[in-house]
Amino acid sequence: MIEIKGITKRYGKHLYALKGINASLKERVTTVIGRNGAGKTTLVRILSTQLLPTSGTATIEGYDIIKDTKKVRNLISSIPQESQLIGILSPLEQMQLYLMAKGFSAQQAKAESKEALDQLELYDFRNAPSDTLSGGMKRKVFVAMALAAKSPVIFLDEPTTGLDPLSRIEVWSAIKRLTSKIILTTHYMEEAQELSNEVVVIDQGNIMTHGTIQHLLSTFxxxxxxxxxxxxxxxxxxxxxxxxxxxxxxxxxxxxxxxxxxxxxxxxxxxxxxxxxxx
Ligand SMILES: Nc1ncnc2c1ncn2[C@@H]1O[C@H](COP(=O)(O)OP(=O)(O)OP(=O)(O)O)[C@@H](O)[C@H]1O
Ligand SMILES: [Mg+2]
Missing domain, CATH: 3.40.5 (Ribosomal Protein L9; domain 1)
Incomplete structure:
Protein backbone atom coordinates (compact mmCIF):
# COMPACT_ATOMS: atom_id res chain seq x y z
CA MET A 1 0.00 0.00 0.00
CA ILE A 2 1.08 3.56 -0.72
CA GLU A 3 0.02 6.34 1.60
CA ILE A 4 0.48 9.87 0.26
CA LYS A 5 0.49 12.41 3.06
CA GLY A 6 0.11 16.07 2.17
CA ILE A 7 2.66 16.17 -0.64
CA THR A 8 3.42 19.62 -2.01
CA LYS A 9 6.01 20.42 -4.66
CA ARG A 10 6.90 23.98 -5.47
CA TYR A 11 9.15 24.90 -8.37
CA GLY A 12 10.60 28.39 -8.08
CA LYS A 13 8.61 30.97 -6.14
CA HIS A 14 5.09 30.53 -7.39
CA LEU A 15 4.59 27.33 -9.35
CA TYR A 16 2.98 24.57 -7.31
CA ALA A 17 3.24 21.34 -9.29
CA LEU A 18 1.50 19.49 -6.42
CA LYS A 19 -0.74 21.26 -3.94
CA GLY A 20 -0.83 19.17 -0.76
CA ILE A 21 -2.25 15.89 -1.97
CA ASN A 22 -3.42 12.97 0.17
CA ALA A 23 -4.39 9.49 -0.97
CA SER A 24 -4.21 5.83 0.00
CA LEU A 25 -3.46 3.66 -2.99
CA LYS A 26 -4.73 0.25 -2.02
CA GLU A 27 -5.40 -1.62 -5.24
CA ARG A 28 -2.70 -3.59 -7.04
CA VAL A 29 -2.70 -1.41 -10.15
CA THR A 30 -3.30 2.33 -9.86
CA THR A 31 -3.44 4.70 -12.80
CA VAL A 32 -2.61 8.35 -12.30
CA ILE A 33 -4.35 10.20 -15.10
CA GLY A 34 -4.26 13.85 -16.06
CA ARG A 35 -3.43 16.19 -18.91
CA ASN A 36 -0.01 17.69 -19.73
CA GLY A 37 1.48 19.50 -16.76
CA ALA A 38 -1.03 18.08 -14.26
CA GLY A 39 1.74 16.89 -11.94
CA LYS A 40 1.89 13.17 -12.76
CA THR A 41 5.64 12.92 -13.33
CA THR A 42 6.34 15.10 -10.31
CA LEU A 43 4.30 12.72 -8.14
CA VAL A 44 5.95 9.60 -9.56
CA ARG A 45 9.44 11.08 -9.15
CA ILE A 46 8.71 11.97 -5.54
CA LEU A 47 7.24 8.56 -4.69
CA SER A 48 10.17 6.79 -6.34
CA THR A 49 12.67 8.87 -4.29
CA GLN A 50 14.17 10.72 -7.25
CA LEU A 51 12.86 14.11 -6.15
CA LEU A 52 12.23 15.57 -2.70
CA PRO A 53 8.82 17.10 -1.98
CA THR A 54 8.68 20.70 -0.69
CA SER A 55 6.55 19.37 2.16
CA GLY A 56 4.66 16.22 3.08
CA THR A 57 5.77 12.64 2.63
CA ALA A 58 4.54 9.18 1.68
CA THR A 59 5.01 5.61 2.78
CA ILE A 60 5.43 2.60 0.52
CA GLU A 61 4.68 -0.72 2.21
CA GLY A 62 5.17 1.11 5.51
CA TYR A 63 8.54 2.70 4.66
CA ASP A 64 8.84 6.47 4.55
CA ILE A 65 10.15 7.83 1.22
CA ILE A 66 12.23 10.48 3.00
CA LYS A 67 13.40 8.71 6.17
CA ASP A 68 13.74 5.19 4.80
CA THR A 69 14.93 6.07 1.29
CA LYS A 70 17.25 3.07 0.98
CA LYS A 71 14.56 0.59 2.00
CA VAL A 72 12.12 2.18 -0.44
CA ARG A 73 14.67 2.00 -3.26
CA ASN A 74 15.12 -1.71 -2.63
CA LEU A 75 11.38 -2.20 -3.08
CA ILE A 76 10.85 -0.32 -6.31
CA SER A 77 11.68 -0.13 -10.00
CA SER A 78 10.88 3.05 -11.84
CA ILE A 79 10.73 3.51 -15.60
CA PRO A 80 10.82 7.26 -16.25
CA GLN A 81 8.80 9.09 -18.91
CA GLU A 82 10.47 8.98 -22.33
CA SER A 83 13.20 6.57 -21.21
CA GLN A 84 15.62 5.89 -24.06
CA LEU A 85 17.61 2.76 -24.74
CA ILE A 86 21.24 3.23 -25.74
CA GLY A 87 21.09 2.57 -29.48
CA ILE A 88 24.27 0.57 -29.87
CA LEU A 89 23.53 -1.76 -26.95
CA SER A 90 21.22 -4.74 -27.29
CA PRO A 91 18.16 -5.30 -25.08
CA LEU A 92 19.99 -8.10 -23.28
CA GLU A 93 23.03 -5.93 -22.57
CA GLN A 94 20.96 -3.04 -21.24
CA MET A 95 18.81 -5.24 -19.08
CA GLN A 96 21.90 -6.86 -17.61
CA LEU A 97 23.36 -3.44 -16.79
CA TYR A 98 20.10 -2.37 -15.17
CA LEU A 99 19.86 -5.50 -13.04
CA MET A 100 23.52 -5.40 -12.01
CA ALA A 101 23.03 -1.79 -10.90
CA LYS A 102 20.19 -3.15 -8.76
CA GLY A 103 22.54 -5.62 -7.11
CA PHE A 104 22.10 -8.77 -9.22
CA SER A 105 25.23 -10.83 -10.02
CA ALA A 106 26.26 -10.88 -13.70
CA GLN A 107 25.09 -14.45 -14.09
CA GLN A 108 21.79 -13.88 -12.34
CA ALA A 109 21.22 -10.69 -14.37
CA LYS A 110 21.71 -12.59 -17.62
CA ALA A 111 19.40 -15.44 -16.64
CA GLU A 112 16.62 -13.13 -15.40
CA SER A 113 16.93 -10.89 -18.46
CA LYS A 114 16.64 -13.80 -20.86
CA GLU A 115 13.60 -15.14 -19.06
CA ALA A 116 11.81 -11.78 -19.11
CA LEU A 117 12.70 -11.17 -22.76
CA ASP A 118 11.30 -14.57 -23.59
CA GLN A 119 8.06 -13.92 -21.70
CA LEU A 120 7.51 -10.66 -23.56
CA GLU A 121 8.29 -12.23 -26.94
CA LEU A 122 11.49 -10.23 -27.34
CA TYR A 123 13.89 -13.15 -27.10
CA ASP A 124 14.70 -13.26 -30.82
CA PHE A 125 15.74 -9.62 -30.64
CA ARG A 126 17.86 -9.95 -27.50
CA ASN A 127 21.16 -9.35 -29.30
CA ALA A 128 20.02 -6.78 -31.88
CA PRO A 129 21.24 -3.18 -31.50
CA SER A 130 18.33 -1.34 -29.81
CA ASP A 131 18.38 1.21 -32.64
CA THR A 132 16.91 -1.43 -34.93
CA LEU A 133 13.83 -2.08 -32.74
CA SER A 134 10.45 -0.43 -33.30
CA GLY A 135 9.10 2.11 -30.78
CA GLY A 136 6.72 -0.45 -29.31
CA MET A 137 9.47 -3.04 -28.89
CA LYS A 138 11.69 -0.49 -27.16
CA ARG A 139 8.95 0.23 -24.62
CA LYS A 140 8.47 -3.48 -24.09
CA VAL A 141 12.18 -3.77 -23.24
CA PHE A 142 11.56 -1.38 -20.34
CA VAL A 143 8.62 -3.43 -19.17
CA ALA A 144 10.91 -6.49 -19.41
CA MET A 145 13.41 -4.71 -17.14
CA ALA A 146 10.73 -4.13 -14.55
CA LEU A 147 9.59 -7.73 -14.90
CA ALA A 148 13.13 -9.12 -14.50
CA ALA A 149 13.94 -6.94 -11.49
CA LYS A 150 11.02 -8.58 -9.65
CA SER A 151 10.50 -5.44 -7.57
CA PRO A 152 7.39 -5.51 -5.42
CA VAL A 153 6.45 -1.99 -6.57
CA ILE A 154 6.84 -0.67 -10.12
CA PHE A 155 6.36 2.86 -11.44
CA LEU A 156 5.73 3.30 -15.17
CA ASP A 157 5.48 6.93 -16.32
CA GLU A 158 3.49 7.08 -19.58
CA PRO A 159 4.53 3.65 -20.87
CA THR A 160 2.51 3.94 -24.09
CA THR A 161 2.49 7.62 -25.06
CA GLY A 162 3.23 8.06 -28.75
CA LEU A 163 2.75 4.41 -29.68
CA ASP A 164 0.45 3.27 -32.48
CA PRO A 165 -2.66 1.35 -31.34
CA LEU A 166 -1.19 -2.07 -32.07
CA SER A 167 2.07 -1.41 -30.22
CA ARG A 168 0.03 -0.01 -27.34
CA ILE A 169 -1.89 -3.27 -27.07
CA GLU A 170 1.41 -5.18 -27.08
CA VAL A 171 2.76 -3.06 -24.26
CA TRP A 172 -0.51 -3.50 -22.36
CA SER A 173 -0.25 -7.27 -22.58
CA ALA A 174 3.36 -7.01 -21.36
CA ILE A 175 2.26 -4.88 -18.40
CA LYS A 176 -0.47 -7.40 -17.61
CA ARG A 177 2.23 -10.02 -16.99
CA LEU A 178 3.57 -8.01 -14.08
CA THR A 179 2.31 -9.23 -10.74
CA SER A 180 3.84 -6.44 -8.63
CA LYS A 181 2.06 -3.39 -7.34
CA ILE A 182 2.04 -0.94 -10.25
CA ILE A 183 1.58 2.79 -10.43
CA LEU A 184 1.31 3.99 -13.99
CA THR A 185 0.58 7.36 -15.50
CA THR A 186 -1.25 8.00 -18.71
CA HIS A 187 -3.32 10.46 -20.74
CA TYR A 188 -5.53 7.68 -22.02
CA MET A 189 -8.76 6.65 -20.39
CA GLU A 190 -8.89 3.31 -22.23
CA GLU A 191 -5.50 2.55 -20.73
CA ALA A 192 -6.73 3.21 -17.20
CA GLN A 193 -9.73 1.01 -17.86
CA GLU A 194 -7.68 -1.75 -19.47
CA LEU A 195 -4.94 -2.00 -16.88
CA SER A 196 -6.07 -0.75 -13.51
CA ASN A 197 -8.73 -1.12 -10.89
CA GLU A 198 -8.07 2.26 -9.26
CA VAL A 199 -7.67 5.69 -10.83
CA VAL A 200 -6.42 8.96 -9.42
CA VAL A 201 -7.31 11.94 -11.59
CA ILE A 202 -5.01 14.90 -11.08
CA ASP A 203 -5.33 18.36 -12.52
CA GLN A 204 -3.17 21.40 -11.80
CA GLY A 205 -1.55 19.72 -8.82
CA ASN A 206 -4.77 18.61 -7.11
CA ILE A 207 -6.54 15.27 -6.94
CA MET A 208 -9.86 15.81 -8.70
CA THR A 209 -11.21 12.35 -8.04
CA HIS A 210 -9.96 8.99 -6.80
CA GLY A 211 -11.53 5.56 -6.56
CA THR A 212 -12.09 2.25 -8.23
CA ILE A 213 -13.39 2.51 -11.78
CA GLN A 214 -16.50 0.63 -10.74
CA HIS A 215 -17.17 3.08 -7.94
CA LEU A 216 -16.55 6.15 -10.09
CA LEU A 217 -18.94 4.86 -12.75
CA SER A 218 -21.55 4.00 -10.14
CA THR A 219 -21.74 7.65 -9.05
CA PHE A 220 -23.65 8.27 -12.29
N1 LIG B 1 12.23 20.85 -12.97
C1 LIG B 1 11.19 21.69 -13.08
N2 LIG B 1 11.33 23.02 -12.90
C2 LIG B 1 10.27 23.85 -12.99
N3 LIG B 1 9.01 23.46 -13.24
C3 LIG B 1 8.80 22.15 -13.44
C4 LIG B 1 9.86 21.19 -13.36
N4 LIG B 1 9.35 19.96 -13.59
C5 LIG B 1 8.03 20.14 -13.81
N5 LIG B 1 7.69 21.45 -13.71
C6 LIG B 1 6.33 22.01 -13.83
O1 LIG B 1 5.49 21.35 -12.90
C7 LIG B 1 4.20 21.09 -13.48
C8 LIG B 1 3.90 19.61 -13.43
O2 LIG B 1 4.79 18.93 -14.32
P1 LIG B 1 4.80 17.36 -14.50
O3 LIG B 1 5.98 17.03 -15.34
O4 LIG B 1 4.70 16.70 -13.18
O5 LIG B 1 3.45 17.13 -15.31
P2 LIG B 1 2.89 15.82 -16.02
O6 LIG B 1 1.51 15.60 -15.50
O7 LIG B 1 3.84 14.70 -15.89
O8 LIG B 1 2.79 16.27 -17.54
P3 LIG B 1 2.98 15.42 -18.91
O9 LIG B 1 1.69 14.72 -19.15
O10 LIG B 1 3.25 16.48 -19.92
O11 LIG B 1 4.14 14.50 -18.71
C9 LIG B 1 4.24 21.71 -14.87
O12 LIG B 1 3.71 23.00 -14.79
C10 LIG B 1 5.72 21.73 -15.20
O13 LIG B 1 6.01 22.79 -16.09
MG1 LIG C 1 4.86 13.56 -17.17
Whole structure:
Protein backbone atom coordinates (compact mmCIF):
# COMPACT_ATOMS: atom_id res chain seq x y z
CA MET A 1 0.00 0.00 0.00
CA ILE A 2 1.08 3.56 -0.72
CA GLU A 3 0.02 6.34 1.60
CA ILE A 4 0.48 9.87 0.26
CA LYS A 5 0.49 12.41 3.06
CA GLY A 6 0.11 16.07 2.17
CA ILE A 7 2.66 16.17 -0.64
CA THR A 8 3.42 19.62 -2.01
CA LYS A 9 6.01 20.42 -4.66
CA ARG A 10 6.90 23.98 -5.47
CA TYR A 11 9.15 24.90 -8.37
CA GLY A 12 10.60 28.39 -8.08
CA LYS A 13 8.61 30.97 -6.14
CA HIS A 14 5.09 30.53 -7.39
CA LEU A 15 4.59 27.33 -9.35
CA TYR A 16 2.98 24.57 -7.31
CA ALA A 17 3.24 21.34 -9.29
CA LEU A 18 1.50 19.49 -6.42
CA LYS A 19 -0.74 21.26 -3.94
CA GLY A 20 -0.83 19.17 -0.76
CA ILE A 21 -2.25 15.89 -1.97
CA ASN A 22 -3.42 12.97 0.17
CA ALA A 23 -4.39 9.49 -0.97
CA SER A 24 -4.21 5.83 0.00
CA LEU A 25 -3.46 3.66 -2.99
CA LYS A 26 -4.73 0.25 -2.02
CA GLU A 27 -5.40 -1.62 -5.24
CA ARG A 28 -2.70 -3.59 -7.04
CA VAL A 29 -2.70 -1.41 -10.15
CA THR A 30 -3.30 2.33 -9.86
CA THR A 31 -3.44 4.70 -12.80
CA VAL A 32 -2.61 8.35 -12.30
CA ILE A 33 -4.35 10.20 -15.10
CA GLY A 34 -4.26 13.85 -16.06
CA ARG A 35 -3.43 16.19 -18.91
CA ASN A 36 -0.01 17.69 -19.73
CA GLY A 37 1.48 19.50 -16.76
CA ALA A 38 -1.03 18.08 -14.26
CA GLY A 39 1.74 16.89 -11.94
CA LYS A 40 1.89 13.17 -12.76
CA THR A 41 5.64 12.92 -13.33
CA THR A 42 6.34 15.10 -10.31
CA LEU A 43 4.30 12.72 -8.14
CA VAL A 44 5.95 9.60 -9.56
CA ARG A 45 9.44 11.08 -9.15
CA ILE A 46 8.71 11.97 -5.54
CA LEU A 47 7.24 8.56 -4.69
CA SER A 48 10.17 6.79 -6.34
CA THR A 49 12.67 8.87 -4.29
CA GLN A 50 14.17 10.72 -7.25
CA LEU A 51 12.86 14.11 -6.15
CA LEU A 52 12.23 15.57 -2.70
CA PRO A 53 8.82 17.10 -1.98
CA THR A 54 8.68 20.70 -0.69
CA SER A 55 6.55 19.37 2.16
CA GLY A 56 4.66 16.22 3.08
CA THR A 57 5.77 12.64 2.63
CA ALA A 58 4.54 9.18 1.68
CA THR A 59 5.01 5.61 2.78
CA ILE A 60 5.43 2.60 0.52
CA GLU A 61 4.68 -0.72 2.21
CA GLY A 62 5.17 1.11 5.51
CA TYR A 63 8.54 2.70 4.66
CA ASP A 64 8.84 6.47 4.55
CA ILE A 65 10.15 7.83 1.22
CA ILE A 66 12.23 10.48 3.00
CA LYS A 67 13.40 8.71 6.17
CA ASP A 68 13.74 5.19 4.80
CA THR A 69 14.93 6.07 1.29
CA LYS A 70 17.25 3.07 0.98
CA LYS A 71 14.56 0.59 2.00
CA VAL A 72 12.12 2.18 -0.44
CA ARG A 73 14.67 2.00 -3.26
CA ASN A 74 15.12 -1.71 -2.63
CA LEU A 75 11.38 -2.20 -3.08
CA ILE A 76 10.85 -0.32 -6.31
CA SER A 77 11.68 -0.13 -10.00
CA SER A 78 10.88 3.05 -11.84
CA ILE A 79 10.73 3.51 -15.60
CA PRO A 80 10.82 7.26 -16.25
CA GLN A 81 8.80 9.09 -18.91
CA GLU A 82 10.47 8.98 -22.33
CA SER A 83 13.20 6.57 -21.21
CA GLN A 84 15.62 5.89 -24.06
CA LEU A 85 17.61 2.76 -24.74
CA ILE A 86 21.24 3.23 -25.74
CA GLY A 87 21.09 2.57 -29.48
CA ILE A 88 24.27 0.57 -29.87
CA LEU A 89 23.53 -1.76 -26.95
CA SER A 90 21.22 -4.74 -27.29
CA PRO A 91 18.16 -5.30 -25.08
CA LEU A 92 19.99 -8.10 -23.28
CA GLU A 93 23.03 -5.93 -22.57
CA GLN A 94 20.96 -3.04 -21.24
CA MET A 95 18.81 -5.24 -19.08
CA GLN A 96 21.90 -6.86 -17.61
CA LEU A 97 23.36 -3.44 -16.79
CA TYR A 98 20.10 -2.37 -15.17
CA LEU A 99 19.86 -5.50 -13.04
CA MET A 100 23.52 -5.40 -12.01
CA ALA A 101 23.03 -1.79 -10.90
CA LYS A 102 20.19 -3.15 -8.76
CA GLY A 103 22.54 -5.62 -7.11
CA PHE A 104 22.10 -8.77 -9.22
CA SER A 105 25.23 -10.83 -10.02
CA ALA A 106 26.26 -10.88 -13.70
CA GLN A 107 25.09 -14.45 -14.09
CA GLN A 108 21.79 -13.88 -12.34
CA ALA A 109 21.22 -10.69 -14.37
CA LYS A 110 21.71 -12.59 -17.62
CA ALA A 111 19.40 -15.44 -16.64
CA GLU A 112 16.62 -13.13 -15.40
CA SER A 113 16.93 -10.89 -18.46
CA LYS A 114 16.64 -13.80 -20.86
CA GLU A 115 13.60 -15.14 -19.06
CA ALA A 116 11.81 -11.78 -19.11
CA LEU A 117 12.70 -11.17 -22.76
CA ASP A 118 11.30 -14.57 -23.59
CA GLN A 119 8.06 -13.92 -21.70
CA LEU A 120 7.51 -10.66 -23.56
CA GLU A 121 8.29 -12.23 -26.94
CA LEU A 122 11.49 -10.23 -27.34
CA TYR A 123 13.89 -13.15 -27.10
CA ASP A 124 14.70 -13.26 -30.82
CA PHE A 125 15.74 -9.62 -30.64
CA ARG A 126 17.86 -9.95 -27.50
CA ASN A 127 21.16 -9.35 -29.30
CA ALA A 128 20.02 -6.78 -31.88
CA PRO A 129 21.24 -3.18 -31.50
CA SER A 130 18.33 -1.34 -29.81
CA ASP A 131 18.38 1.21 -32.64
CA THR A 132 16.91 -1.43 -34.93
CA LEU A 133 13.83 -2.08 -32.74
CA SER A 134 10.45 -0.43 -33.30
CA GLY A 135 9.10 2.11 -30.78
CA GLY A 136 6.72 -0.45 -29.31
CA MET A 137 9.47 -3.04 -28.89
CA LYS A 138 11.69 -0.49 -27.16
CA ARG A 139 8.95 0.23 -24.62
CA LYS A 140 8.47 -3.48 -24.09
CA VAL A 141 12.18 -3.77 -23.24
CA PHE A 142 11.56 -1.38 -20.34
CA VAL A 143 8.62 -3.43 -19.17
CA ALA A 144 10.91 -6.49 -19.41
CA MET A 145 13.41 -4.71 -17.14
CA ALA A 146 10.73 -4.13 -14.55
CA LEU A 147 9.59 -7.73 -14.90
CA ALA A 148 13.13 -9.12 -14.50
CA ALA A 149 13.94 -6.94 -11.49
CA LYS A 150 11.02 -8.58 -9.65
CA SER A 151 10.50 -5.44 -7.57
CA PRO A 152 7.39 -5.51 -5.42
CA VAL A 153 6.45 -1.99 -6.57
CA ILE A 154 6.84 -0.67 -10.12
CA PHE A 155 6.36 2.86 -11.44
CA LEU A 156 5.73 3.30 -15.17
CA ASP A 157 5.48 6.93 -16.32
CA GLU A 158 3.49 7.08 -19.58
CA PRO A 159 4.53 3.65 -20.87
CA THR A 160 2.51 3.94 -24.09
CA THR A 161 2.49 7.62 -25.06
CA GLY A 162 3.23 8.06 -28.75
CA LEU A 163 2.75 4.41 -29.68
CA ASP A 164 0.45 3.27 -32.48
CA PRO A 165 -2.66 1.35 -31.34
CA LEU A 166 -1.19 -2.07 -32.07
CA SER A 167 2.07 -1.41 -30.22
CA ARG A 168 0.03 -0.01 -27.34
CA ILE A 169 -1.89 -3.27 -27.07
CA GLU A 170 1.41 -5.18 -27.08
CA VAL A 171 2.76 -3.06 -24.26
CA TRP A 172 -0.51 -3.50 -22.36
CA SER A 173 -0.25 -7.27 -22.58
CA ALA A 174 3.36 -7.01 -21.36
CA ILE A 175 2.26 -4.88 -18.40
CA LYS A 176 -0.47 -7.40 -17.61
CA ARG A 177 2.23 -10.02 -16.99
CA LEU A 178 3.57 -8.01 -14.08
CA THR A 179 2.31 -9.23 -10.74
CA SER A 180 3.84 -6.44 -8.63
CA LYS A 181 2.06 -3.39 -7.34
CA ILE A 182 2.04 -0.94 -10.25
CA ILE A 183 1.58 2.79 -10.43
CA LEU A 184 1.31 3.99 -13.99
CA THR A 185 0.58 7.36 -15.50
CA THR A 186 -1.25 8.00 -18.71
CA HIS A 187 -3.32 10.46 -20.74
CA TYR A 188 -5.53 7.68 -22.02
CA MET A 189 -8.76 6.65 -20.39
CA GLU A 190 -8.89 3.31 -22.23
CA GLU A 191 -5.50 2.55 -20.73
CA ALA A 192 -6.73 3.21 -17.20
CA GLN A 193 -9.73 1.01 -17.86
CA GLU A 194 -7.68 -1.75 -19.47
CA LEU A 195 -4.94 -2.00 -16.88
CA SER A 196 -6.07 -0.75 -13.51
CA ASN A 197 -8.73 -1.12 -10.89
CA GLU A 198 -8.07 2.26 -9.26
CA VAL A 199 -7.67 5.69 -10.83
CA VAL A 200 -6.42 8.96 -9.42
CA VAL A 201 -7.31 11.94 -11.59
CA ILE A 202 -5.01 14.90 -11.08
CA ASP A 203 -5.33 18.36 -12.52
CA GLN A 204 -3.17 21.40 -11.80
CA GLY A 205 -1.55 19.72 -8.82
CA ASN A 206 -4.77 18.61 -7.11
CA ILE A 207 -6.54 15.27 -6.94
CA MET A 208 -9.86 15.81 -8.70
CA THR A 209 -11.21 12.35 -8.04
CA HIS A 210 -9.96 8.99 -6.80
CA GLY A 211 -11.53 5.56 -6.56
CA THR A 212 -12.09 2.25 -8.23
CA ILE A 213 -13.39 2.51 -11.78
CA GLN A 214 -16.50 0.63 -10.74
CA HIS A 215 -17.17 3.08 -7.94
CA LEU A 216 -16.55 6.15 -10.09
CA LEU A 217 -18.94 4.86 -12.75
CA SER A 218 -21.55 4.00 -10.14
CA THR A 219 -21.74 7.65 -9.05
CA PHE A 220 -23.65 8.27 -12.29
CA UNK A 221 -26.30 5.97 -10.93
CA UNK A 222 -27.83 4.70 -14.15
CA UNK A 223 -27.85 8.04 -15.96
CA UNK A 224 -27.16 8.48 -19.67
CA UNK A 225 -25.20 11.14 -21.52
CA UNK A 226 -27.16 13.30 -23.97
CA UNK A 227 -25.13 15.48 -26.31
CA UNK A 228 -25.87 17.93 -29.08
CA UNK A 229 -23.85 20.51 -30.98
CA UNK A 230 -25.03 23.94 -29.78
CA UNK A 231 -27.70 22.27 -27.60
CA UNK A 232 -29.48 24.67 -25.25
CA UNK A 233 -29.66 22.40 -22.22
CA UNK A 234 -26.41 21.23 -20.72
CA UNK A 235 -24.43 20.40 -17.56
CA UNK A 236 -21.15 21.06 -19.33
CA UNK A 237 -20.24 22.50 -22.70
CA UNK A 238 -17.09 21.48 -24.56
CA UNK A 239 -16.19 23.05 -27.90
CA UNK A 240 -19.86 23.96 -28.46
CA UNK A 241 -21.06 20.44 -27.67
CA UNK A 242 -23.71 20.53 -24.96
CA UNK A 243 -23.54 17.55 -22.61
CA UNK A 244 -26.39 16.77 -20.26
CA UNK A 245 -26.61 13.83 -17.84
CA UNK A 246 -30.17 12.57 -17.86
CA UNK A 247 -32.28 9.92 -16.18
CA UNK A 248 -33.28 6.99 -18.40
CA UNK A 249 -36.93 8.09 -18.53
CA UNK A 250 -35.86 11.33 -20.23
CA UNK A 251 -34.18 9.57 -23.15
CA UNK A 252 -37.11 9.89 -25.58
CA UNK A 253 -37.61 13.53 -24.69
CA UNK A 254 -33.96 14.36 -25.41
CA UNK A 255 -33.94 12.34 -28.63
CA UNK A 256 -36.89 14.42 -29.83
CA UNK A 257 -34.87 17.53 -29.01
CA UNK A 258 -32.14 16.30 -31.35
CA UNK A 259 -29.67 15.00 -28.74
CA UNK A 260 -27.54 11.87 -29.27
CA UNK A 261 -27.75 9.48 -26.33
CA UNK A 262 -24.62 7.66 -25.11
CA UNK A 263 -23.84 5.23 -22.33
CA UNK A 264 -21.75 6.55 -19.45
CA UNK A 265 -18.09 5.57 -19.72
CA UNK A 266 -14.80 6.65 -18.18
CA UNK A 267 -14.77 9.86 -20.25
CA UNK A 268 -17.66 11.09 -18.17
CA UNK A 269 -15.69 10.78 -14.95
CA UNK A 270 -13.26 13.35 -16.30
CA UNK A 271 -15.74 15.50 -18.19
CA UNK A 272 -17.99 15.84 -15.19
CA UNK A 273 -15.03 17.14 -13.18
CA UNK A 274 -14.14 19.60 -15.91
CA UNK A 275 -10.96 17.76 -16.84
CA UNK A 276 -10.39 17.22 -20.54
CA UNK A 277 -7.95 14.63 -21.77
CA UNK A 278 -6.74 13.46 -25.12
CA UNK A 279 -8.21 10.17 -26.20
N1 LIG B 1 12.23 20.85 -12.97
C1 LIG B 1 11.19 21.69 -13.08
N2 LIG B 1 11.33 23.02 -12.90
C2 LIG B 1 10.27 23.85 -12.99
N3 LIG B 1 9.01 23.46 -13.24
C3 LIG B 1 8.80 22.15 -13.44
C4 LIG B 1 9.86 21.19 -13.36
N4 LIG B 1 9.35 19.96 -13.59
C5 LIG B 1 8.03 20.14 -13.81
N5 LIG B 1 7.69 21.45 -13.71
C6 LIG B 1 6.33 22.01 -13.83
O1 LIG B 1 5.49 21.35 -12.90
C7 LIG B 1 4.20 21.09 -13.48
C8 LIG B 1 3.90 19.61 -13.43
O2 LIG B 1 4.79 18.93 -14.32
P1 LIG B 1 4.80 17.36 -14.50
O3 LIG B 1 5.98 17.03 -15.34
O4 LIG B 1 4.70 16.70 -13.18
O5 LIG B 1 3.45 17.13 -15.31
P2 LIG B 1 2.89 15.82 -16.02
O6 LIG B 1 1.51 15.60 -15.50
O7 LIG B 1 3.84 14.70 -15.89
O8 LIG B 1 2.79 16.27 -17.54
P3 LIG B 1 2.98 15.42 -18.91
O9 LIG B 1 1.69 14.72 -19.15
O10 LIG B 1 3.25 16.48 -19.92
O11 LIG B 1 4.14 14.50 -18.71
C9 LIG B 1 4.24 21.71 -14.87
O12 LIG B 1 3.71 23.00 -14.79
C10 LIG B 1 5.72 21.73 -15.20
O13 LIG B 1 6.01 22.79 -16.09
MG1 LIG C 1 4.86 13.56 -17.17
Missing amino acids: NGKMRAEKLDGEEYDIKIANVAIKYIEKDKVDEFISKGYDIKRINLDDIFLSKGVMLES
